[in-house]
Amino acid sequence: MPITVDLSGQVALVTGGTKGIGAGIADRLAEAGATVVVCGRNAPESSAHAFQACDVRDADQVDALVAAIATEHGRLDIAVNNAGGSPTVPAADASPRFTEAIVRLNLLAAVSVATAANGVMQAQASGGAIVNITSVSGLRPSPGTAAYGAAKAGVVSFTQSVAVEWAPKVRVNCVSGGLVATEDSLDHYGGTEGLARVAATVPAGRFGRPADIADAVVFLASPLSSYTSGTNLVLHGGGEWPAFLRAAEG
Secondary structure, eight states: OOOOOOOOOOOEEEEETTSSSHHHHHHHHHTTTTTEEEEEEEOOOOSEEEEEETTOHHHHHHHHHHHHHHHHHOOOOOOEEOOOOOOOOGGOOOOHHHHHHHIIIIIIIIHHHHHHHHHHHSSSTTTTEEEEEEEEESSOOOOOHHHHHHHHHEEEEEEHHHHSHHHHHHHHEEEEEBOOOOOOOTHTTTTTHHHHHHHTTSSTOBBOOOHHHHHHHHHSGGGGGGGGSOOEEEEEEEEOOOOOHHHHHO
């Protein structure tokens, strides 16, 4: 029998779902049959999914967003914490205000969304699934984005803790992405040649694609992962060559 994922009748929220990885996740969930709501601070020029304005750094706005989805659709089955990011700033140069803002966006916002979603899901007979999008920056040194890496590490720890607290009704997992190519990658890595040089450092020989992350999210949101909770699924194309091996090769 073929393995299929059918999320028909389910309602999903994807934060930061208007572009990049978030848009890829939203599209994949919709392809699997889910009704998808995306949120962001600013409305996109166009979107294939319902959009709700929300600054996820504001817990009151998050509560209002989740309540509105539950009222309009009668349920919330899947919540994906995708919103996040950070510019590159050396830790010694980062102001306390900057650091606080990065932690608020990449850790506290995920806590707020997950907590609000759990409140709805616990009241549903079918429970729900929460997927937090984290990063390999939270698993290894993250020079230039130290606060971001620390915040993402915090999301992994939070995921593992609430997977225990909120079981068995709600499953909570996370996906730690490695290098993923988005519309911003060309500028970040110095153009096409820079992208190629960086991609060559990945054992898989390429950057990840938003669809790679999205496929993992669909799996974790589906019945195929009904026994999966508190798990951090690392998607990095095989990781990185250890620097000492490169040095030994000369």
